[in-house]
Amino acid sequence: MDNKDFQQIYNEYKHRGEEQAQLEAIEDVNTEVEKIIAVRKNDDDDIIAFKTSNGRELDYLTALDEAKAGKLAHVDVFHKYGRDIIRSEPDGIKENNLDQLPSF
Numbered sequence: 001m002d003n004k005d006f007q008q009i010y011n012e013y014k015h016r017g018e019e020q021a022q023l024e025a026i027e028d029v030n031t032e033v034e035k036i037i038a039v040r041k042n043d044d045d046d047i048i049a050f051k052t053s054n055g056r057e058l059d060y061l062t063a064l065d066e067a068k069a070g071k072l073a074h075v076d077v078f079h080k081y082g083r084d085i086i087r088s089e090p091d092g093i094k095e096n097n098l099d100q101l102p103s104f
Contacts, residue, residue, distance in 0.1 A: 014092065021091035033073040035096075036063075038104040047086075051104045060086070 034056070040049035050063045050072075058066065067075045067086050074089050074096050088097040 018092035021093050033071060035073045036075060038102045039098055040104055047098055
């Protein structure tokens with residue numbers, strides 16, 4: 001039987017992903033893809049709107065359409081609970097997680 005250290009291998013995998021995410025974030029600075037820089041939440045703490053690096057304020061449906069079209073950086077769209085949902089890319093960078101962004 002192999003004596004693999006699965007945790008060590010997984011930690012290396014995560015570290016490589018974090019390094020790659022940092023490189024991609026630096027590369028994104030020079031692209032025309034907007035980034036989400038702030039969010040608006042309702043009383044239930046649900047994100048209901050987004051502010052972009054170009055100063056645009058997007059309602060949830062507009063942001064969803066733009067994310068699907070690849071016009072917003074560092075977000076993914078996935079289907080859950082019978083609907084499409086915007087979420088931060090799981091890139092290991094906590095600072096760009098939607099829940100960590102400032103409010104507007």
